[in-house]
Amino acid sequence: MVRPRDMAVDGxxxxxxxxxxxHRGYDGLSIDRVAERAGVAKTTIYRRWPSKAELVVALIAHLREDVPFAPTDDPRGDLTNLVATIAAGLxxxxxxxxxxxxxxxxxxxxVGDRVRALWAERHAAVTAVVANAQQQGLVLDHVAPETLVDQLVGPLYYRLLVTGEPLSADYARTLVDSVLGKEPR
Amino acid sequence: MVRPRDMAVDGxxxxxxxxxxxHRGYDGLSIDRVAERAGVAKTTIYRRWPSKAELVVALIAHLREDVPFAPTDDPRGDLTNLVATIAAGLxxxxxxxxxxxxxxxxxxxxVGDRVRALWAERHAAVTAVVANAQQQGLVLDHVAPETLVDQLVGPLYYRLLVTGEPLSADYARTLVDSVLGKEPR
Amino acid sequence: MVRPRDMAVDGxxxxxxxxxxxHRGYDGLSIDRVAERAGVAKTTIYRRWPSKAELVVALIAHLREDVPFAPTDDPRGDLTNLVATIAAGLxxxxxxxxxxxxxxxxxxxxVGDRVRALWAERHAAVTAVVANAQQQGLVLDHVAPETLVDQLVGPLYYRLLVTGEPLSADYARTLVDSVLGKEPR
Amino acid sequence: MVRPRDMAVDGxxxxxxxxxxxHRGYDGLSIDRVAERAGVAKTTIYRRWPSKAELVVALIAHLREDVPFAPTDDPRGDLTNLVATIAAGLxxxxxxxxxxxxxxxxxxxxVGDRVRALWAERHAAVTAVVANAQQQGLVLDHVAPETLVDQLVGPLYYRLLVTGEPLSADYARTLVDSVLGKEPR
DNA sequence: AGATAATCGAGACGGTACGTCCCGTCTTGCT
DNA sequence: AGCAAGACGGGACGTACCGTCTCGATTATCT
Known part of the structure; x- marks a missing residue:
């Protein structure tokens, strides 16, 4: 009954x-400039996203790549792949x-809700694999899977945000090894 | 020959x-407001710190608290204490x-240099204790101590910044248990 | 063959x-707000009145009140009544x-045309009475009746719009006295 | 003790x-454009005049020409000159x-205060001359000078704002004649 | 005791961006 | 068609900070 929003605008x-x-970073992102660059009125942007922060959240959600995750019967391999993929994305x-x-x-x-939802997806995937591995006896079962996930994913964010050290595929492997124990064979 | 800077101003x-x-965060930190709140002219601030970033750098150095840490001959206890202390601080x-x-x-x-220096202190303390524990055979020695530290401290930041879950002393103990193995006896 | 316009909308x-x-004045009159307040779509307003100005034109015609005026054989009394009524209205x-x-x-x-038509009615009524009085020798006849009308009605607007002084019935009487001369007896 | 305002800016x-x-009228006057045209930051304008209305008030006050008024011993001439000057200005x-x-x-x-102060000057000048004329017996003394002033100046605003009729020097003379009586000689 | 020179307060200034409010036009589907 | 709903491009608003700049007024220290 009303004029629908122009789908092309979002894009x-x-x-x-x-x-x-x-090119300019979060602070340098100006709504005025975005509007001009997009060939769109500033009001149109504010009609959809109430603030710069929300716009960026939507942007991230848009940029989000699925973490393609196909479980095999090799939990260690699955886990290594998954953590390495997340590391690469970060x-x-x-x-x-x-x-x-x-x-x-x-x-x-x-914004918090949305951002958490964004990360939660990945978190859930890891949790599933960890639980799976634990059931197969690959991990010490005195530890809750959530804790193990924190210890697999947390270090990635820690390095990225706190110590500034690089996130390599090797590091991902190291983390998994630490949690599952060195490769048995 | 010149008028000396008023020492009280810095404070x-x-x-x-x-x-x-x-209260307002980095972005919301306004030099105008700081000047007013401090009862000082904006010029005076810019005379000492050429930009907002530099002011924050100086500020961070001020915020640093010692993580008081006295090693005993009980590495597991030391580690639990240390991680719990860091968790409490965060x-x-x-x-x-x-x-x-x-x-x-x-x-x-x-700013990055200063902030990293700030966290590095704590990181180093944990690293020392972990290495010590490893020497006493308390930890699987196939894993580099740096990795273990990341897995002890990283989850704290992960919870704080990403998942938003609470940081309890219990959680600190859980992390240590996961890394050192369940209490032997 | 076509749906007729909803008569109630105009009202x-x-x-x-x-x-x-x-409440808000001409400048503050917003079509958006009018539409909302009237429970009508903005489009509907623009279909009938092509601009804010035209809407106000129509509005003014609606606001017009009759200045009820019954001439007697006492021109001074008539004039005083009329001026006092206009003053009260203003x-x-x-x-x-x-x-x-x-x-x-x-x-x-x-808009000018309509507004002038609005005031003209009153103006004409006063002119008639003044001319009448003049014929009866109550007023110095060296002055055109139009001028006298200006001097009777003009001060009302002058006070209202320029000096901000109050418009009382007394003031109306004072104006008439000044023009006709003090009450003869 | 502070940097003084740049005097040139006001001008x-x-x-x-x-x-x-x-060129554009009151509504079309945009602060942004004024700032650009004046080669001045918008903030600088707002620092001095809190709103468009106040800016225009200041503008008027600036444009205000003194009503040069040199009283002679001919009150009728003085009054005619004065009213004609005001009429010409309007x-x-x-x-x-x-x-x-x-x-x-x-x-x-x-704004009201300022605008009234603006007109008050002229009003006062006229009042003085009228009172003077009255003392010399040129005017019927049963009317307060304030009323006569309203009847001399009010019609000018009435014509300008309400009826839209032109303001000529002749009209000014007519008004004075009406109040003082036809030229005695 | 003055001269000299940097410090400090106060706040003006040119800028950039913000988020809001209207305007008048348009698109869509229900009546 | 008329109408409700509301998206859209556009323009202006007034506000908040930024970092720079001019001013005195205020301390020292050096002559």
């Missing part, structure tokens, strides 16, 4: 915002962006 | 900036502040 | 617009509204 | 605003501008 705006974010994202999201999440509840 | 400004940083800090610092660190190299 | 819109005009209207109408009239020719 | 801004006002001002000022005055008390 144009997010594309423009992405460019800006990449390594490809500007650290400042991740930190900005964390900060926005901590300050604005609505 | 007043840093105190005011700290308040602002805590839990007492507004998550947004930690995230803001991470973001500022990622954006401004000089 | 609802003009009523809403009148409210807005009274005093009861928010000064800002009168000023806004004047401004709109000066800016938009079509 | 540049008011000049630019005057241009805009003349005739030279866009009616919409006068109406806008009246509207702004009616809505914003602060």
């Amino acid at each position: 144009k705006v997010l594309a423009a915002a992405g460019e800006e974010l990449r 390594a490809a994202t500007p650290p400042a962006l991740v930190a900005d999201l964390a900060a926005a999440a901590a300050r604005e509840p609505r | 007043k400004v840093l105190a005011a900036a700290g308040e602002e940083l805590r 839990a007492a800090t507004p998550p947004a502040l930690v995230a803001d610092l991470a973001a500022a660190a990622a954006r401004e190299p000089r | 609802k819109v003009l009523a809403a617009a009148g409210e807005e005009l009274r 005093a009861a209207t928010p000064p800002a509204l009168v000023a806004d109408l004047a401004a709109a009239a000066a800016r938009e020719p079509r | 540049k801004v008011l000049a630019a605003a005057g241009e805009e006002l003349r 005739a030279a001002t866009p009616p919409a501008l006068v109406a806008d000022l009246a509207a702004a005055a009616a809505r914003e008390p602060r």
Whole structure:
């Protein structure tokens, strides 16, 4: 009954915002400039995203790549793959962006919900594999799977945000080895 | 021959900036407001710190607290204490502040150096204890101590910044148990 | 073959617009708000009145009140009554509204026509009485009746719009006395 | 003790605003454009005048020409000159501008004060001459001088704002004649 | 005791971006 | 067609900070 939102707008705006974010960073991302670059009125942007933070959240969600995850009967391999994939994804994202999201999440509840939902997907995938591995007796079963997940994924964020050390596929393997024990054979 | 700088100014400004940083975050930290709150002219602030980032750098150095740590001959106890202390310290800090610092660190190299130096202290303390425990055969020695440290401390930041789950002393114990194996007897 | 226009719409819109005009003035009159207040779509308003100015034109025609005026054989009394009635009418209207109408009239020719027609009625009534009085020798006949009317009615607007002084019935009497000379007996 | 305001700014801004006002009218006067035209930051304008209305008030006050008034021993001549001068001044001002000022005055008390002060000067000059004439027996003394002033000046505004009739020097003379009586000789 | 020179407060200034409010036009589907 | 609902491009608003700049007024220290 009403004029529907122009679907193309979302794409144009997010594309423009992405460019800006990449080239100028979060602070330098100006709605005015995004609007101009997208060939769209500023009001149109604010009609869809109430603030810069929300726009960036949507942007991230848009950029999100599925963590393609096909479980095999080799939990160790699955886990290594998964952690390495997550590490690679994080390594490809500007650290400042991740930190900005964390900060926005901590300050604005609505943003927090969305950001947490974003990470939760990956978290859940890892949890599933870990639980699976545990059932097959590959992991010390005195530890809750959630804790193990924290110890597999947490270090990635720790390095990215805190120590600034690089995230390599090797590091992912090291983490899995530490949790599952050295390769049996 | 010249009028010396008023020593009290540094303190007043840093105190005011700290308040602002805590309550409004890095982005919301406004030099105008800091100047007003500190009862100091904006010029005076810019005379000492050439930018907001540098001011925050100085501020961070001020915020540092010692992690008091006295090693005993009980590495497991030492480790649990240390991790619990760090967890408590983090839990007492507004998550947004930690995230803001991470973001500022990622954006401004000089801020990054200082922030990393800030966390490095704690990191080093944990590393020492872990290495010590490893020498006493308490930990699987196929894993480098740095990795274990990441798996002890990383999850704390992960919870604080990413999942938003609480940081309890219990959680600290769980982490240590996971790394050292369940209490032998 | 076509759906007829909903007659009720005109009334609802003009009523809403009148409210807005009274409370917020011409500039503050927003079509968006009028539409909402009238429970009508903006499109519907624009279908009938092509612009804000035209809407106000229509509105003004609606606001017109008759100045009930029954001439007797006492011109002085008639004049005093008439001027007092006009003064009371003006005093009861928010000064800002009168000023806004004047401004709109000066800016938009079509509004000007309507507004002038609105006041002209009153003007004409006074002119008639003045001419009548003059014929009866009550007024110095070296002055054109139009001038006298200006001097009777003009001061009312002058006070309302310029000096801000109150418009009382007494003041109306004073004006008439000044023009006709003090009550003979 | 502080950096003084740049005196040149007032002039540049008011000049630019005057241009805009003349060419685009009150509504079309945009602070952004004024700032650009004056080569001044928008903030600088807002620092001095809190709103568009106040800026225009200042502008008018700036444009204000003294009503040069040298009393002679010929009150009738003085009065005619004075009223004619005021009429000429009003005739030279866009009616919409006068109406806008009246509207702004009616809505914003602060603006009202200023605008009234602006007109009050002229009002006072006329009052003085009228009182003078009355003392010399030129006017019927049963009428308060304030009333006569209203009847001399009010019609000018009435014509300008309400009836839209022209303001000529002749009309000024007619008004004076009506109040003082036809030229004795 | 002055001269000299940097410090400090106060706040003006040119800028950039923000998020809001309207305007008048448009698109869509229900009546 | 008329109408409700609301998206859209566009323009202006007034606010908040930024970092730079001018001013005195205020301390020292050096002559």
